[in-house]
Amino acid sequence: MHTETDFDACVRAVQSKDARFDGWFFTAVLTTRIYCRPSCPVVPPKVQNMTFYPSAAAAQQAGFRACKRCRPDASPGSPQWNERADLVARAMRLISDGVVDREGVPGLATRLGYSSRQIQRQLLAELGAGPLALARAQRAQTARLLIETTALPMADIAFAAGFASVRTFNDTVRQVFALSPGDLRARVAKGRPAAATGTLSLRLPFRKPLTPDNLFGHLAATAVPGVEEWRAGAYRRTLRLPHGTGIVALRPEPDHIACQLWLTDWRDLSQAISRCRRLLDLDADPLAVDALLSADPVLAPLVAKAPGRRVPRVTDGPEFAVRAVLGQQISTAAARTHAGRLVTAYGEPVADPGGGLTHLFPEPEALAGLDPAALAMPQTRRDTLAALVQALGSGELDLDVGSDWQQARARLNALPGFGPWTVESIAMRALGDPDAFLPTDLGVRNAARELGMPATPAALVKHSAAWSPWRAYATQYLWATGDHPINVLPTEGTSR
Structure with a gap:
């Protein structure tokens, strides 16, 4: 925080213990050599004793240690x-x-x-x-x-x-x-049970508010059999990680996401947590998103009714791209069936100690030997899938977390059978672009029509310019007006 304006804004956030800024910056106290999150419950230090750092790493490099009260290392990540x-x-x-x-x-x-x-x-x-x-x-x-x-x-x-x-x-x-x-x-409090070998339970923090129904509803309604499931109030899925495999169970709670992880190799812990946070969009800044979208009088009532909607994202970009192609122009149930068959034939088996998960989603390399003729879908879509698998396997197409969004879009557009809907779906959920938008999506167009907005793609794109750079979030509010399972938090005990 280098400018006077930034310094003053940080001081105000610390003095008001404003949790909205947790993860945005860190407060270091010159007298105690401790750094804290802005919402630290202790009495704020004198202004002349405060300095601010944009990352915990910078505070640590400057010789400050983490506060034992507010645990700044456990704050949500910066939304940036x-x-x-x-x-x-x-x-x-x-x-x-x-x-x-x-x-x-x-x-x-x-x-x-x-x-x-x-x-x-x-x-x-x-x-x-x-x-x-x-x-x-x-x-x-x-x-x-x-x-x-753990022990x-x-x-x-x-x-x-x-x-x-x-x-x-x-x-x-x-x-x-x-x-x-x-x-x-x-x-650590005495009597707290240590995690069993290979398992860990923890809380994933987020910035409030968070409306979980469309977030978890979408993941549960589109769950691929064997790879994902809804069980006992939690979304569960398998994870392919750098050193091994994992299974995660994620349950929404009022002030955190309860996370239980089963890992074959502890070295994958930080990566597993990072991917789960990304999956649930937990580092978003919902107040900034909702403030801009509420400026549209049509969206304002939707935001007020269910603030803090998140974009359901993914743990693996290539996996979602394959699923997006499988789901072109067919129902959610049919897309799940196609994906389930692919998983059974080409996925790597896993053992699930706490549920009914059976496989990892197949990697592009495993799908390289896929016989498109075995898939019950039109020839054009078989060709699209084959081209995607080849591009992913060769490295020509990068959908990893560090990918260049516009370059990925350009390469997707160059593949046969990739129209605006598929490209923007991948941009929204796999790449994580918060401004991705689907004007040709049937659910988006139906919602626009019902709300009295322009419903043709070109007119809707023009109207959506005011929602930028949060059009992916506007899409969630539009989808949530429809009567579809993706909008409903599954009831306890439901398995999909």
């Missing part, structure tokens, strides 16, 4: 990294997905198509920390979770959190939290 499409945002999405830990800074640079020096310079300029420091802050957060919620030996936690040695793990935990790993574990 999922809203923006520039180099810094793409880098942050990849760092969150563990690319620096797995491939180093050169691997991050290769993914982004820039030099390591360019990435270092831009991250330092905006966030006050380079990629190694940002990845270190994430490792520290992962280590804290494992220390406090794993400390050496195993060091390895699982991505540290090169136990010594580095010990030093980092002490520097960031001002406690040894053993002291951190001892602070």
Whole structure:
């Protein structure tokens, strides 16, 4: 926070303990050498003792340790990294997905198509920390979770959190939290049961408000048999992760999302959490979104009725692209059937300790041997699927978390059978573009007509210009006016 205006705005947020700004910036106290989230419950420090950092990593690099009361490492992430499409945002999405830990800074640079020096310079300029420091802050957060919620030996936690040695793990935990790993574990309330081997239960924070019905309803209604299910009030799905496989159960609660993870390799913990947050759009800034959309008198009543709608996204971009093609011009039920057959034939089997999940969704490489003639769909759609699988498998098409949104759109548009609906569906849910819009979608057009808005695609695009850059969220409000299972939170015990 470099300008006087920014400084004053941050001070006001801290003095009012405004949770809306948690994750946007961090308050460091010069006298105590502690950094906090803006909503920290302790008495705010004197203004002359405050300084502000745009990332926890920058505060840690400057020698501040995390507050033990407000736990700034557990605040929601900055919404910027999922809203923006520039180099810094793409880098942050990849760092969150563990690319620096797995491939180093050169691997991050290769993914982004820039030099390591360019990435270092831009991250330092905006966030006050380079990629190694940002990845270190994430490792520290992962280590804290494992220390406090599992009975794993400390050496195993060091390895699982991505540290090169136990010594580095010990030093980092002490520097960031001002406690040894053993002291951190001892602070946990006595009697709290430790997680069983391979399982972890935690809370995923979000910025309020959050309306869960269309978010979880959409995921449950479109669930692919064997890969996803709704069970006992939770959405469950399998995860393909860098070091192994996982299964997650996500349940909406009033002030958090309850998350239970089964992992075959603890090294995948931070990536699994990052993908679940992305899936549920938990780092969104709903007040900013709803404020702009409410300026449209037609949308205003919809926003007031159910504020904080999120965009249901995905844990795997290529998976969603394949599913989008399978679902072209057919019903939700038919699309699920097609996808289920593909999973049974080409998916990797998994064991589910807590439900009825059976497979991972097949990777593009596994689908390379697919015989399109075996699919009960028109020849043109078979050709579209074959072209998509080839482009994904060759690396020509990148739908990963750090992909360039406009470049991905251009390459999708160049494939046979990819029209505006399919491309924008992928942009909205797989790429995460908050301004993706589907003017040709039947549900969107029906809602527009019922609400008295222009219903032809061209006129609707013109009308939607006022909703930018949040047209993906406007789409959720329009869809929610319809009578469709995607808009309804499944009842307890329902299995889809």
